[in-house]
């Protein structure tokens with residue numbers, strides 16, 4: 001059974017509420033029916049989730065809503081945090097966790113990522129678990145990067161049962177490719193994603209390895225998406241810069257048709 005491609009737009013810390021409403025509406029207007037065979041997910045900042053959710057439901061859009069992070073507790077004295085229940089209520093079907101920007105700038109650990117993943121699946125939200133190597137690691141060569149990123153994934157899914165991992169997606173995002181205009185070559189991206197799938201096979205068996213979608217992220221644009229789309233172990237993209245305007249985002253998604 002082929003995997004349905006997944007294209008998620010990570011808006012990061014961009015767009016005020018008014019701008020988010022406009023962008024969501026522009027993307028919804030530009031969406032064409034052919035894209036119904038993909039999962040297209042918009043991940044605005046927390047404060048814009050409700051607004052984007054309203055635009056999508058008013059338009060009866062098949063696009064889905066995702067968050068950029070979550071905290072693993074259900075409620076309580078955790079100033080500034082957002083729970084899985086809150087995300088579920090606003091209509092999130094997906095949530096990015098373990099993005100390298102959160103790992104590097106906010107001290108997110110693999111252990112925290114695995115706790116977030118477990119909390120999300122209990123609320124029916126699909127985690128998009130991000131992994132990827134730094135430039136330093138990449139310079140140490142392929143073998144080092146392959147081993148490190150697979151180990152990072154293994155630690156990030158610690159404690160997830162088979163039924164849980166089946167609900168997750170994984171995003172391979174080499175840190176040196178994020179926002180730099182330098183993508184991984186298709187060969188490197190395929191090799192890294194195939195290796196992640198191989199690790200899932202060892203950890204969870206063939207049903208999970210075949211089902212879990214693995215995305216590439218890092219300077220993917222409409223101009224280069226067609227190099228990644230046909231690769232056997234790449235099932236979509238996690239898109240930063242190119243998700244901040246409707247036309248490039250939709251054109252990029254179409255490469256995965």
Ligand code: 13P
Pocket residue numbers: 010099173177178179180181217218219220238239240241242
């Ligand atoms: P860019 O597409 O801007 O490189 O960002 C990728 C990313 O970090 C998506 O999560």
